[in-house]
Amino acid sequence: TRTSRPQRILKAVQRKATVGDPQSVITAIDHFCRHREWAMNVGDEKGSILDSVVNEVSPVTVLELGTYCGYSTVRIARLLPPGACVITLEFNPDYAAIARQVIKWSGLEDKVQLVEGASGDWIPWMKEHFGVQAFDLVFLDHWKERYLPDTKLLEECGLIQKGTVLLADNVICPGTPDYLEYVRNSPHYNSQYYRSHLEYTKAEDGLEKSVFLGY
Numbered sequence: 783t784r785t786s787r788p789q790r791i792l793k794a795v796q797r798k799a800t801v802g803d804p805q806s807v808i809t810a811i812d813h814f815c816r817h818r819e820w821a822m823n824v825g826d827e828k829g830s831i832l833d834s835v836v837n838e839v840s841p842v843t844v845l846e847l848g849t850y851c852g853y854s855t856v857r858i859a860r861l862l863p864p865g866a867c868v869i870t871l872e873f874n875p876d877y878a879a880i881a882r883q884v885i886k887w888s889g890l891e892d893k894v895q896l897v898e899g900a901s902g903d904w905i906p907w908m909k910e911h912f913g914v915q916a917f918d919l920v921f922l923d924h925w926k927e928r929y930l931p932d933t934k935l936l937e938e939c940g941l942i943q944k945g946t947v948l949l950a951d952n953v954i955c956p957g958t959p960d961y962l963e964y965v966r967n968s969p970h971y972n973s974q975y976y977r978s979h980l981e982y983t984k985a986e987d988g989l990e991k992s993v994f995l996g997y
């Protein structure tokens with residue numbers, strides 16, 4: 783095929799969005815994915831829930847697992863005050879290259895640190911390499927079978943502390959049953975489900991917000 787879907791998403795941003803205007807980047811991607819080609823961005827409906835959680839937490843340090851084209855990275859970064867940042871991990875170099883351009887178009891590159899690699903390899907190095915004490919907010923939107931192991935790894939590395947908020951996409955569709963069972967049954971988390979829909983569709987999906995209560 784000629785171009786990839788992420789490349790077509792970037793083209794839509796470059797055609798329809800205004801440089802330096804994050805909202806126009808978000809609107810351009812949502813319009814493209816709703817009217818041209820579906821893509822696995824968190825989308826506008828769940829995106830509004832993500833926005834409300836970011837505003838509620840007012841995080842200084844955010845970790846995003848799974849950048850894809852940078853749609854949720856832009857949604858998060860546009861809400862961050864000066865000095866706050868989002869570190870976003872992306873495994874696929876082609877997706878990372880597109881996401882860098884989407885983030886640049888939105889004018890938010892100073893608030894974003896895009897790291898290419900696998901969460902499992904990078905999480906143990908977060909403290910040393912980025913000087914992170916603990917994350918205030920973690921947005922999980924990568925491989926669904928990695929949600930639980932990466933959460934446990936974040937705990938083991940001391941990157942989740944009392945008050946840290948985990949926000950997980952797709953807990954219904956495609957689903958993350960082992961992760962849900964863990965955060966809902968653990969005495970160390972206070973978990974709640976925000977019912978919504980799978981991006982750009984009528985199917986049910988939702989976000990799970992889990993606050994770490996400390997040990």
Ligand SMILES: O=C(NC/C=C/[C@H]1O[C@@H](Sc2ccncc2)[C@H](O)[C@@H]1O)c1cc([N+](=O)[O-])cc(O)c1O
Binds near residue numbers: 877981
């Ligand atoms: O599969 C889904 N998401 C997986 C996302 C994966 C993203 O994260 C890295 S993997 C990685 C990144 C960092 N570290 C390790 C691995 C991939 O390169 C991709 O950019 C998904 C699927 C549907 N759906 O309807 O089928 C809907 C959604 O909202 C979804 O998020």
Ligand SMILES: [Mg+2]
Binds near residue numbers: 822823951952
């Ligand atoms: Mg998702």
